[in-house]
Amino acid sequence: MSEPLRRNRDFVLLWSATLSSTLGAQVASVAYPLLALQLTGSAVHAGLIGSAAMAAGIALRLPAGALVDRWDRRRTMLVCDLVRAALVATTVTGSLLGFLDWRMLLGVAVVSGVCGVFFEPAETALLRRVVPAEHLPQALAHNEARQYGATIAGPPLGGLLFNLGRTVPLAGELLAHLLSFAAVLAVKSPTAAATPPLTRTAPSAPDRPHSLLRDIADGLRWTWRQRFLRVLLVTAAGFGLVFSALTFTAIVAARQSGAAPADVGLMMAISGAGGLLGALAAPRLQRRSPASVVLAMFWVAAAAIPAMAVRPTAWIIGPLLAAAFFLAPAANAILYTYQMTITPDHLQGRVLSSLALIGGAAAPVGPLASGLVLEHWGVRAALLSIASVMGLVALGATWSRTVRHLPPLDLARAVG
Secondary structure, eight states, rough: OOOGGOHHHHHHHHHHHHHHHHHHHHHHHHHHHHHHHHHHHOOHHHHHHHHHHHHHHHHHHHHHHHHHHHHHHHHHHHHHHHHHHHHHHHHHHHHHHTTTOHHHHHHHHHHHHHHHHHHHHHHHHHHHHHSOOOHHHHHHHHHHHHHHHHHHHHHHHHHHHHHHHHHHHHHHHHHHHHHHHHHHHHSSOOSSSSOOOTTOOOOOOOOOOOOHHHHHHHHHHHHHSSSOOOOHHHHHHHHHHHHHHHHHHHHHHHHTTTOOOHHHHHHHHHHHHHHHHHHHHHHHHHHOOOOEEEEEEHHHHHHHHHHHHOOHOOOOOOOOOOOOOHHHHHHHHHHHHHHHHHHHHGGHHHHHHHHHHHTTTTTTHHHHHHHHHHHOOOHHHHHHHHHHHHHHEEEEEEHOOOHHOEEEEEGGGGGG
């Protein structure tokens, strides 16, 4: 019997490193646009920084996954943290000496975003090597709590630090990446996966290097051949579309109902708190029927969204969003436990990047589509339209035999 997760030194270090890195990125997500606005007075320049970083990340998602599978995962994380720390150090220096401009911020944001695209699959793939199979669901639940916690705390912290001085959030981001680097450096470099490949269909690791394009194609082909991963891709894409549209619509609805900006921020904090509470409850929820938890996530969301249309104010939408988010961390941890269990170690980076890219491909459509409905038919029509899409996703998941018959987590190999 392996030691408890809380005593797993490498997991604690890896978790802490990614918490620090994620918190730094969340601080930057607020600080950079505010700083660009202060430097230029242009909302276009401020928006360009976030959009360019996002576009670069999307473009490099699949190549990053293939390269992460070729490289040492721990070393990849170290290089990413070091590059980001060096870049942020230049912005701190530029701010102190007075030569910082928006183009420098743009370059730092883009390269930092690209580093994140490499860092994330490397961290998740490395997790499989430092955590025994029986603790993988709990580890992923802890990761969900980390993500929600950083998302809730990071943006307000960025705004607070910016109020103290424009260099302060940059220094905070620099410290975050240095702490992450130190924690990853302290992780022992594992040479074998703690959770061995479990699928009969998994190919053996390649004996000779292939071209990058072939590696990407191999990862996509293998992912699509797994019935469970096909279902995960489709449901993740639908869920991403719904919640990108819902977040945008909730903000517009709250403002149209007379909510102040501070009230809108509180509404989103309440929704994030629902996800955080769900992440904390995830280890206990995982011990129930995995299929029940996953299906309940879809149907609770499908019920919560039309309820918002009854009275779309910030104080009604916030708690309903929290309810919709509550089961998401447990469901994500369950689904990604199966993914990590059935995927061979040498394909982890490619499969994770494929899921992130394809699963999130529909998300950018959400705000645009919702905006069109809002403009022509109003808030209630937009919410009911989103609820209809969520209902279709829930029906599809319920109809899927793969989802309905998910085995217990200790038999995760059965989904392959």
